[in-house]
Amino acid sequence: MASSPVQNRDEWIETMEPRLKKLFTYGLDTNEDWKKFWQEKQSDSRREEVAEFVKPDVTVETPEGANYVTLNTSIVRTSAVVHVDYTGSIIITHQMKRDKKYDEMEAQNWGLGEAVARKPHEMAVALMYNGFTTSKSADEVAWFSNSHPLKNAPTLYGDNLITTALGPQGINDALVNLQGTLNENGKPIPMGSKKVKLFVPPALAQLGRQLTMKGDYLPNSANFNRNTFDLECIPLPFLNLCTASHQQTQYYVQDSQYCENYFYEREGPTYDMVTDPLNDNTIIKVRHAFSFHVAGWRGTVGSTGLG
Numbered sequence: 001m002a003s004s005p006v007q008n009r010d011e012w013i014e015t016m017e018p019r020l021k022k023l024f025t026y027g028l029d030t031n032e033d034w035k036k037f038w039q040e041k042q043s044d045s046r047r048e049e050v051a052e053f054v055k056p057d058v059t060v061e062t063p064e065g066a067n068y069v070t071l072n073t074s075i076v077r078t079s080a081v082v083h084v085d086y087t088g089s090i091i092i093t094h095q096m097k098r099d100k101k102y103d104e105m106e107a108q109n110w111g112l113g114e115a116v117a118r119k120p121h122e123m124a125v126a127l128m129y130n131g132f133t134t135s136k137s138a139d140e141v142a143w144f145s146n147s148h149p150l151k152n153a154p155t156l157y158g159d160n161l162i163t164t165a166l167g168p169q170g171i172n173d174a175l176v177n178l179q180g181t182l183n184e185n186g187k188p189i190p191m192g193s194k195k196v197k198l199f200v201p202p203a204l205a206q207l208g209r210q211l212t213m214k215g216d217y218l219p220n221s222a223n224f225n226r227n228t229f230d231l232e233c234i235p236l237p238f239l240n241l242c243t244a245s246h247q248q249t250q251y252y253v254q255d256s257q258y259c260e261n262y263f264y265e266r267e268g269p270t271y272d273m274v275t276d277p278l279n280d281n282t283i284i285k286v287r288h289a290f291s292f293h294v295a296g297w298r299g300t301v302g303s304t305g306l307g
Helices: 009-028 033-037 094-098 102-129 168-179 202-210 237-241
Strands: 039-042 047-054 074-082 084-092 196-200 231-235 251-254 261-275 282-294 300-303
Touching (some): 009 102, 033 102, 033 196, 033 231, 047 282, 074 282, 084 102, 102 237, 102 261, 168 251, 196 202, 202 237
Parallel strands (some): 039 261
Antiparallel strands (some): 047 074, 084 282, 251 300
16 A cells, blocks of 8 residues: 655755744734834833923023023823734644645745734724724824823913815825924924825725825816925724724824824744654744834824815
8 A cells, every 4th residue: 555755844844844834934024104104113021101392492692692492302101002912823733744835835834924913903903993982192182183181381282183084185184283383382393394194084085186196286176276285194904893973084184293102013924943852743833912002192283184
């Protein structure tokens, strides 16, 4: 009776481990446009703390021969985040290896990579579309709000929320809001003077791209006005995960130089493959440690687009 050859461990290590790791990497390298919305940082500690400051207001007129005037910086508040570990594993049985079920092994590895990539992606966009309600900045106010408290201007409030639908008027309103962002002294910060990023759901991708065509005709312009907006449009398909009424109408305008929302990567993703000597199954495991933190509300304007 003839017997089919069984792949031994040496052959597995030499031929399949590199291939499966490569396929995991392909699955991992999916759409990462969401990272353009966040300040990405590597972390070497379990906990990251961010302080918000009142910066010096203006320099002071100084008489001849007088000492320099001391300008003070003070802390408004501090906020912190603790990184969380996320893990996953798949099992390739001895029988799968013996029977050379390569398609199934490859699909599992690609899928494991996609699962690792999807986790922070889904968390990132959830913070965005929940920013009108439950996602809060460090001041304990909804991320996109017109009532952010200012330390040295108690009668004024910071505002990074609009409701105008996406279009020429909506972009104009967002840029006016962005350029009117107030510091803790209640004075404007010159945001949005250069190219800003526009993040949209798939339903607004075409309109968003039209609004980036600087010098071309503005969409739906009755007077054939030329487009003067300096934008980069970034569609984020996962914004469709939003179940609220603003799912198809939401959009966000951001000056990346000033935004204070962070994606901290603490570890990984790490990929490891071990074979259990008791059953000859191969366990492929992944660990990823990271966190998101909205330390400050400035730098991004959000719109529900609902009017």
